[in-house]
Amino acid sequence: MKPDKPFNSFNPKGLLVGIVVAVGLLAMLTHLTEHTKNIGNISYKEFLDKVRGDQVKQVKVAGQFVEGVTKDNQKFQTVVAERPGDFDLLEKHGVDFAVSTPSMSTGSWHVFIVIGVLMLLGVISGWYLMRQMRNGGKNGGGAGGIFTIGKSKAKMFLPASIKERFSSVAGAHEAKEDLKDIVDFLKDAAKYRRLGAQITRGVLLVGEPGTGKTLLARAVAGEANCPFFSVSGSDFIEVFVGVGASRVRDLFAEARKKAPCIVFIDEIDAIGRQRGSSMGGGNEEREQTLNQLLTEMDGFETSKEPVIVLAATNRPDVLDKALIRPGRFDRQIEVPVPDLTSREEILKVHLKKVKAAPDLDVKRIARGTPGFTGADLANLVNEATVIASKKNLTEVGMYEFEEARDKIMLGTESKTMILTDHDRKMTSYHESGHALIRLLMPKDTDPLHKLTIIPRGRALGVTHFLPEREKYSRNKEELLATIAAALAGRAAEELVFNELSTGAYSDFKAATEVARSMVCLYGMTDELGKRVYLDSYDSKGGYSQKTFEKIDEEITKILNDQYAIAMQMLIDNRDKLNLLAETLLDKETMYAAEVYELLGIEPRADLRLV
Numbered sequence: 001m002k003p004d005k006p007f008n009s010f011n012p013k014g015l016l017v018g019i020v021v022a023v024g025l026l027a028m029l030t031h032l033t034e035h036t037k038n039i040g041n042i043s044y045k046e047f048l049d050k051v052r053g054d055q056v057k058q059v060k061v062a063g064q065f066v067e068g069v070t071k072d073n074q075k076f077q078t079v080v081a082e083r084p085g086d087f088d089l090l091e092k093h094g095v096d097f098a099v100s101t102p103s104m105s106t107g108s109w110h111v112f113i114v115i116g117v118l119m120l121l122g123v124i125s126g127w128y129l130m131r132q133m134r135n136g137g138k139n140g141g142g143a144g145g146i147f148t149i150g151k152s153k154a155k156m157f158l159p160a161s162i163k164e165r166f167s168s169v170a171g172a173h174e175a176k177e178d179l180k181d182i183v184d185f186l187k188d189a190a191k192y193r194r195l196g197a198q199i200t201r202g203v204l205l206v207g208e209p210g211t212g213k214t215l216l217a218r219a220v221a222g223e224a225n226c227p228f229f230s231v232s233g234s235d236f237i238e239v240f241v242g243v244g245a246s247r248v249r250d251l252f253a254e255a256r257k258k259a260p261c262i263v264f265i266d267e268i269d270a271i272g273r274q275r276g277s278s279m280g281g282g283n284e285e286r287e288q289t290l291n292q293l294l295t296e297m298d299g300f301e302t303s304k305e306p307v308i309v310l311a312a313t314n315r316p317d318v319l320d321k322a323l324i325r326p327g328r329f330d331r332q333i334e335v336p337v338p339d340l341t342s343r344e345e346i347l348k349v350h351l352k353k354v355k356a357a358p359d360l361d362v363k364r365i366a367r368g369t370p371g372f373t374g375a376d377l378a379n380l381v382n383e384a385t386v387i388a389s390k391k392n393l394t395e396v397g398m399y400e401f402e403e404a405r406d407k408i409m410l411g412t413e414s415k416t417m418i419l420t421d422h423d424r425k426m427t428s429y430h431e432s433g434h435a436l437i438r439l440l441m442p443k444d445t446d447p448l449h450k451l452t453i454i455p456r457g458r459a460l461g462v463t464h465f466l467p468e469r470e471k472y473s474r475n476k477e478e479l480l481a482t483i484a485a486a487l488a489g490r491a492a493e494e495l496v497f498n499e500l501s502t503g504a505y506s507d508f509k510a511a512t513e514v515a516r517s518m519v520c521l522y523g524m525t526d527e528l529g530k531r532v533y534l535d536s537y538d539s540k541g542g543y544s545q546k547t548f549e550k551i552d553e554e555i556t557k558i559l560n561d562q563y564a565i566a567m568q569m570l571i572d573n574r575d576k577l578n579l580l581a582e583t584l585l586d587k588e589t590m591y592a593a594e595v596y597e598l599l600g601i602e603p604r605a606d607l608r609l610v
């Protein structure tokens, strides 16, 4: 897929000159600071006193200018009177001294070097700018080409060249459903404006690499029949502070001209990380770039036709809070690793492009590829086809898929998480444990939303709960239920497999955090009383070792009690646990309604409005 018109040009020569200039400046700066380090300006009198006090080791004399080092290695400089007698003094006190003509003093040497470098840089950049101005028209730099360095690296695709539609994206039904609004809006913004609707400007597509975020973004443009600008967050960042910001400005200036249109920013985290979160040189550049992006998005208010920014990331948690504020990226759409059904659909999309054997069991291939992303599956079909071609076959069969899968799984072991059957089973019981305790707890805080054993990032499975409403205070039973549910994953593992995995670490962390708050912040224990124990305590933090131990004891007691409660509930409801876990193992993802129905549990208050 070639972009229709690269309205920018990346210039490697520009980069080269940039590096030369930067290195030159850096060298100059270190040179200057090196030179002046430790030098104290002292008076003539002080100088004589130091010599008389035998404190001076060495001096260089150039006319009346003296530079020297004391015996304790302090550099100093001074201007002295022209008194030849002083040399006798130096000699008498054993100072090692050298004399040169004034113009060649060491001080001047440095100045000459600096001026030399500056002149050289001036000539180089002058020459470079001249060339750029002459070439400006040619490589589309515009504005005389001087600003090529700030030109965005984005690619633009015109609607005619965008072949993707929602039908090209298999699975991802929720994501597509959510994005339909955007398409509608791009097609007829006026309709929404009439009623004064707040206009969406930014949508975050959240998901692992290869799950089809780029594909979805292109499909939105395809459906809306509008231009598509594509750029990666890392493309904005260069050595120079200000370059990224100017690239963002250029990109959006161009996008506004083509509105309605889509701007797709892949890897938004490259620029969107929390500001001030890391040290180092690249930071200021990144922050300026981010600020410019925020400014541009705020400016959409005034433009008539919409520019919608779709951005992809798999780390929404590290993004700067300012980015996800209303009016910016205020919508998040999850693009999940496909479940069994979606894998089958994706395989079918890609199988259309090759000559597959009529008896190919697509469902079986889907079953055998848990954890594969859309990109992995596309790759699988391609690999199988390559293998079949090598064997001079007329069609691609099961056997080739088997071989291709083995090849991919070997190659991607570290990259994609592909689970063994045992891992999957254990994960399924773990997640079912969480869910079941949630459902059985009389005081249920957060209703079940969905549970899945599809790996996402580091976590093997995730059980999602929706907070019922913004709760500022929770009562003790609710907090205890939360702890029990968090620990129930591990309890299920222990009960069913009598085997412990490391998968419960984050559960423990969350449970411990809640227990600590109960003891230290909410005064919910009998023994420690109604007071706050700040967690900034250290050895000299104010309270005794005994109190310290007591806090630990109470936290551990809460956790142990809740673990025992969860375990007992699982034992009492073993049939439900087995049913849920085995069903989940098969379906891979289950929504709340399915779980209630399966277990015959009365659904709790639902959040939906209709």
Ligand code: ADP
Residues within 6 Å of the ligand: 168, 169, 170, 171, 172, 207, 208, 209, 210, 211, 212, 213, 214, 215, 216, 312, 346, 349, 373, 374, 375, 376, 378
């Ligand atoms: P991401 O942007 O999330 O990293 P991409 O959109 O670049 O992923 O996906 C890479 C390729 O994987 C796509 O070009 C497509 O061939 C395939 N693919 C991914 N998800 C799907 C899907 N849901 N349906 C069909 N193909 C998919």
Ligand code: ZN
Residues within 6 Å of the ligand: 430, 434, 489, 490, 503, 504, 507
């Ligand atoms: Zn868990």
